[in-house]
Amino acid sequence: MSGPGVAWYIALAGVLFGIGALGVLIRRNPLIVLLSLELMLNSANLALIAFARHWHNGAGQVFALAVMAVAASEVCVGLGLVVALNRRNISLDVDRLSELRG
Amino acid sequence: MNLVLAASAGNVLAWIVWVVAAFSLLGSGVAVISFSNPFYSALALIGNLGSLAVMYLLLTAEFVAAAQVLVYAGAVMVMFLFVIAYVGPRQESPWSGGPPWQTVAAVVAAGALLVEIVVVVGLQASGHLANDGKVGPAFGTPGWIGRVFLTDHLFAFEITSVVLLVAAVGGVILGSHTRRAQVTAEASAQ
Numbered sequence: 001m002s003g004p005g006v007a008w009y010i011a012l013a014g015v016l017f018g019i020g021a022l023g024v025l026i027r028r029n030p031l032i033v034l035l036s037l038e039l040m041l042n043s044a045n046l047a048l049i050a051f052a053r054h055w056h057n058g059a060g061q062v063f064a065l066a067v068m069a070v071a072a073s074e075v076c077v078g079l080g081l082v083v084a085l086n087r088r089n090i091s092l093d094v095d096r097l098s099e100l101r102g
Numbered sequence: 103m104n105l106v107l108a109a110s111a112g113n114v115l116a117w118i119v120w121v122v123a124a125f126s127l128l129g130s131g132v133a134v135i136s137f138s139n140p141f142y143s144a145l146a147l148i149g150n151l152g153s154l155a156v157m158y159l160l161l162t163a164e165f166v167a168a169a170q171v172l173v174y175a176g177a178v179m180v181m182f183l184f185v186i187a188y189v190g191p192r193q194e195s196p197w198s199g200g201p202p203w204q205t206v207a208a209v210v211a212a213g214a215l216l217v218e219i220v221v222v223v224g225l226q227a228s229g230h231l232a233n234d235g236k237v238g239p240a241f242g243t244p245g246w247i248g249r250v251f252l253t254d255h256l257f258a259f260e261i262t263s264v265v266l267l268v269a270a271v272g273g274v275i276l277g278s279h280t281r282r283a284q285v286t287a288e289a290s291a292q
Contacts, residue, residue, distance in 0.1 A: 004120045009157070011220055012124050016131050018216030023135030025208030031140040031186055035147050038178075039131055042154055045166075053161040053241075058250045061163050061242060062258060065251075068173055069262040073269030075178050079185045080276035086189050 009050035016043035028093050030085075034078045041071045120160060127153040144182045151175045163242040 016039060023036025045064045052060025085092060126149060133146035151174045158167035240246045251259050 004117060008120070008124075009161070012127065012157075014216055014219035015128060017219060018212050019128070019131040019135060021215050022208060022212035025212060026205055027135060029140055031182070031189070032135065032137075032143050035134050035140070035143050035182070038147060038174075039134060039150065042151065042174075046154060046157055049158055049161050049163045049166060052163070056241070058241070058246070059255070061166050061247060062250055062255045064163075064166055065169060065247075066258055066262050068169060069266055072173060072178055073265050075181060076269045076273045077276070079181060080273040082185055082189065084276050092189065 006050045006054040010047055013043040013047040013050070016040075016046065028095055030078070030082055030092055030094050030097070033094060034075065034082075037074065037078075038071060041067060041074075116160060119156065123153045123156040123160070126150075127157070140186050141183070144179060144186060147182075148175050148179050151179070161242075165242060165244045165247045168244075 020036045020039030020043060023039065024033050027033055027036065045067050048060040048064045048067070052058060052064075082092065085097070090097070130146045130150040130153065134143045134150060137143045137146065151170060155167040155170045155175075158164075158170060
């Protein structure tokens with residue numbers, strides 16, 4: 001492989017996952033929590049595709065596409081929840097949304 | 103001799119592209135979690151997805167890179183920006199309210215995750231990650247992905263479509279349910 005080896009990609013994916021996990025843990029706006037979740041999903045995708053290239057196996061790329069579809073579904077439901085909360089004038093703060101009650 | 107020179111030039115070029123993409127990836131990732139306005143966070147995530155697409159191209163995953171730009175940077179982020187604009191500019195007060203140990207614990211937990219990933223991968227796989235090889239020219243092209251999807255991974259393909267359908271139905275139900283509740287509340291108020 002010309003250019004950096006797979007270990008570089010995996011390290012980068014690990015750092016990106018750490019940034020996303022930090023965002024999920026410290027931010028309280030549900031929209032930014034969703035964006036940080038996207039970061040984590042994308043870092044997993046990067047690792048999958050790096051390993052697919054490394055082992056010359058297409059399953060990693062196929063799985064990355066499946067992860068993308070699941071991420072799209074998650075965004076759909078998550079944004080639906082945010083819109084529902086906004087309609088009921090509930091404050092958008094994940095610390096105050098710790099109970100599953102309207 | 104010319105071939106060796108060309109190969110090393112390509113190698114240097116790939117490294118340069120990788121380093122630039124990696125810095126923009128990490129910088130935009132930090133920007134996503136540090137902006138207080140979610141609108142800017144979403145814009146930073148678009149930059150993040152663009153640099154990820156460059157990474158995928160370096161890994162000869164052409165179809166995934168195209169799908170990344172179309173599905174993520176296109177559809178998903180437009181939906182995000184739409185909802186952020188709908189919700190309106192509500193500024194979050196980032197550090198007030200919660201106990202300070204929560205922030206410290208979050209940083210420690212994220213650091214532990216990172217160390218775990220890097221150390222475990224480094225220790226377990228250091229010997230196996232060195233070999234490099236050439237892949238065929240078809241690897242990662244749309245035609246190849248399509249063939250793999252509809253032969254070896256047909257079940258995953260179908261399950262993915264069912265997941266998307268369920269999510270779409272769930273989104274519609276979430277929206278319509280709150281609207282109905284609002285209408286009944288207004289009717290009872292009158």
